[in-house]
Amino acid sequence: MKNIETLKKENMNLSEKIYIFDTTLRDGEQTPGVALTVDEKIQIAQKLNNLGVDKIEVGFPASSKGEIESARKIKSLDLDSTLVGLSRSLKSDVDAVLDADLEYIHTFIGTSPLHRDYKLKMSKSEIIAKACEAVEYGKDHGLTVEFSAEDATRTERDFLVEVYREVVSSGADFLDVPDTVGILTPILTHELITDLKDSFKIPLSVHFHNDFGLATANTLTAIECGVNQAHVTVNGLGERTGNCSLEELVMTLKASYDIDLGLDTTRLYSLSNLVGRLTGVKMPVNKPIVGANAFAHESGIHVHGILNNASTYEPMSPEMVGHSRRIVLGKHTGANALKSKLKKYHIDLNDKQFEKVFSEIKSLGDSGKCVTDDDLVAIAITELGSARETPIIMKGLSISMGGNVSPTATVKLEIDGNEKEASSTGVGPVDAALNAIRLLVKDTVDIKLEEYNLEAITGGTDALAEVFVISSDSDDNKSTGRSTNQDIVMASILAVLDSMNKLLLIKRA
Structure with missing residues (x-):
């Protein structure tokens, strides 16, 4: 032949x-x-x-x-x-x-x-x-x-x-x-x-x-x-x-x-x-040679091959044309791709932490979101900083808003194995939810929110919200809490709960 x-x-x-x-x-x-x-x-x-x-x-x-x-x-x-x-x-x-x-x-x-x-x-x-x-x-x-x-x-x-x-x-x-x-x-x-x-x-x-x-x-x-x-x-x-x-x-x-x-x-x-x-004529992302996706890979099978030998799924190297390779995260992402990304940003997770981050990436991909590197870093850092034990666990949340009536939040928590539920109003849905949480945890931990920061990781209406908080208790112990989520209210609640769990662990220690 x-x-x-x-x-x-x-x-x-x-x-x-x-x-x-x-x-x-x-x-x-x-x-x-x-x-x-x-x-x-x-x-x-x-x-x-x-x-x-x-x-x-x-x-x-x-x-x-x-x-x-x-x-x-x-x-x-x-x-x-x-x-x-x-x-x-x-x-x-x-x-x-x-x-x-x-x-x-x-x-x-x-x-x-x-x-x-x-x-x-x-x-x-x-x-x-x-x-x-x-x-x-x-x-x-x-x-x-x-x-x-x-x-x-x-x-x-x-x-x-x-x-x-x-x-x-x-x-x-x-x-x-x-x-x-x-x-x-x-x-x-x-x-x-x-x-x-x-x-x-x-x-x-x-x-x-x-x-x-x-x-x-x-x-x-x-x-x-x-x-x-x-x-x-x-x-x-x-x-x-x-x-x-x-x-x-x-x-x-x-x-x-x-x-x-x-x-x-x-x-x-x-x-x-x-x-x-x-x-003013921008190239489609799939334009051969020079498009944004010309050397981009998401599929776990493809990324695994690329990481071992780029020629498995690339007809030429991106460097030949002055381009660069991108590993894109989404629902098709494999474990090898995620590990490669984390290594790039010098983020070291244990097996349990990795599985949680991997699951979050897959979940975001299933919801139709393309996960950026910034999203990944925020999710991984959140997981790294989260409390290892969680006496307080989020079990449910509902928000009702309408007309001139203040928002009402109903929150269900599991505290040391016991489920409790409370409702409260606030000036906004986040404030209402946090007020309901205070009612539920007042007999367990008395907290004061010292600092609250909200940031969108990337642009767009589907951007991940990253919330960072600092809380203190009656003994003046302080702890940080962090969460990333597509829902601002949920990100805020999870950040506060992360901070509460750390304060509880400090107090009990």
């Missing part, structure tokens, strides 16, 4: 050099609702350059003076990446690229029947004439010229080949194949690119859109067929559903194809975050 490496060599026509052409600053900025300032474009361009991409399409100079200004400023940075300007097949657009002080032009014109008849209203011969004129004009002015036949994948194959043949004769340096509305599938991509590679010897480039979620898959197929360059955007941004994702393509080539493009992939995560912040 042939191994994967053998199959790669036999079945792929890989180019010796694969160029990464990033168009985040042009097509990415065409994402609905996105508009970047000059300074923001500069920040992104610098990060793309530091990553090591070969080419950066800095914008569409003919569209505005601001585009020319930003292109000039980026050019003044003297970056290693080649800077590119977009241009329609118009001399005025080419002049705008020259005015922006750029040396590489990406010029295009629609070639499909839809574009010819409904957008351009031009004949085939007029399309070819315009395309060639722009290419020749760019070459006459010393530019490197990349030509795109817009909507190439819906263009008649014989006409597409004719257009490309004519622009090559006019001096084009790169031929780009745009899947403008993302209709390709990997099989169709293979057929199209193989055909074009057989027809042309100059470098081929692809610019694939993601309307059906296939942009990265189709780009990989094109690379397998020998294309020399791929157009990408950070986070897959772009018109409608976007373009081939830079981070997905680069890491798939590196991890699955063993193709190292010479990029510093450890910068991918920070680049993604910067672009997400500047554009």
